Amino acid sequence: MDITVVGGGLAGLTAAIAGAEKGANVTLLEAHRTLGGRARATEPPYVANEGPHVLYGDGAPYRWLAGRGLLPPRLRLPARALAGVRFRHRGRLGAPPVGLLRAAARRGLRAPHDRDFGSWGRERFGAETTGTIASMMGVALFDADPSRLSAEFVWDRFLRVTTPAWPSARYMVGGWTPLVEWMAARARERGVRIATGARVDSLDSLPAGPVIVATSLAAARSLLGDDSLEWESGHTLMVDLGLRRGRDPFIVFDGDECGFLERYTEVDRTLAPEGEELVQAQVPVRAGESRAECAERLERLLDLSLPRWRDRVTWRRDQVARGRTGALDLPGRTWRDRPAVDRGDGVYLAGDSVAAPGLLGEVAFTSAVAAADAATSRSGVGAS
Structure with a gap:
């Protein structure tokens, strides 16, 4: 047939x-x-994903892929990279807030699908921690307001991202x-x-x-x-940067504005020329927000995360992803x-x-x- x-x-x-x-x-x-x-x-020389x-x-x-021998050479996250993970909270970079860590430890908690995450979370974790969790999930949702989504949808993904076996992400060379x-x-x-x-x-x-x-x-x-x-799907602004090497974090989870930043060359040096880094950052677009306004917010995240990044740029690409970052429930x-x-x-x-x-x-x-x-x-x- x-x-x-x-x-x-x-x-x-x-x-x-x-x-x-x-x-x-x-x-x-x-x-x-x-x-x-x-x-x-x-x-090459800057190998950035389209999304x-x-x-x-x-x-x-x-x-499924592994069982068929379909996985090309790949890299696990090196232990040194964990020291480069940062969390944006109240406008500053640092360690994850204690409330978020406590929430992540509640592995047996289940959330309903018929309530929004914001109202359900506030009853269990308080308003600040719930908002921080929702914003952190910009890494997987690409939405400017995850609190409006199904509690089950957001919570299950939060547990997956923060699993004790983290990081389970695999990077294809x-x-x-x-x-x-x-x-x-x-x-x-x-x-x-x-x-x-x-x-x-x-x-x-x-x-x-x-x-x-x-x-x-x-x-x-x-x-x-x-x-x-x-x-429903995400709507986000992404920027890929080639940067001359500096003292940059590996990952920044944005607990304030649902953004995310990752320096991929921490794991795979083949993605940029020798002596340079490849970084991708994203900030979800808010309702009624212009591209220029969103870009300004994204650059504030870059300013906070990447010292003197403007002076180190060797390559840049901006793109808007709408309706192509997966389903939102x-x-x-x-x-x-x-x-x-x-x-x-x-x-x-x-x-x-x-x-x-x-x-x-x-x-x-x-x-x-x-x-x-x-x-x-x-x-x-x-x-x-």
Whole structure:
């Protein structure tokens, strides 16, 4: 049975591999000239991701990739890096507030999905600690007001980020491009036909058989003509910086304004030229805020975190990410309420805003495997 995958990002590549493993004849169509989707990175000497991506070693997608030998060389966080973790609180950099540490120790506490995090948290931790937790979660939510989101959604991600096994994040040597290349190579080994520069404007132009739409939700909405494909997502301003080496922190969690900063070259020196650093910082855009106003707030975070950074800049890139940082669940909603994987009539969705569990990009992997399983099951294709 033929299956067509539309989109060659991490979700599309995962769906293609999973479908081919079940014995399907898979064709993958990618509109851009290169694969990777939001896992694309800039060309050397400054290798910056097109957006924020984290691969957690304690998640199911990591195990799925590892079980297939699809993980390229990767690095764990070195012990020395922990000394470079800072927390912005009340306008100053320092150690995490005691209230936040106490909250993180309550591993058995469960939050309801039908209440907002702000009101639920204030009853348990007080207003200041709740606000600090919500702002810290800018690292995973990219939203200017996480207190308005589902308590379960925010709290579960807070527990994941602060797990005692932290840091479980894994860094691919050379950024995300090697992972994309390894996945593309495996797909081709499995017989997947990959065509880049192949834009799909209508499903009617595709061969008969199941179709897995592994694009952004906005692109899927347009392609399928389905206005119900909407979901809350982040809106953030990001800046990538090449800097001459200085005395910079490794990570800054922003407990005041939901921002985040990470110096990736602390772990992977291949991302910038010798003697330089690669830093990515982000601050979520507030409702009604102009780009200039948001940029001013972001630069205040840089001023606080990176000594004399303006004098050390060797490269800079600014980008706004809207609707491409994963799903956000409002009170009364869970991942099960997001747009379903199975759209009927042999059409399936995969991506980071689809009805599948996981943190950040894990949703794309999980939904892609589910889409491939459903498509092959519908087609009567057996496991290979």
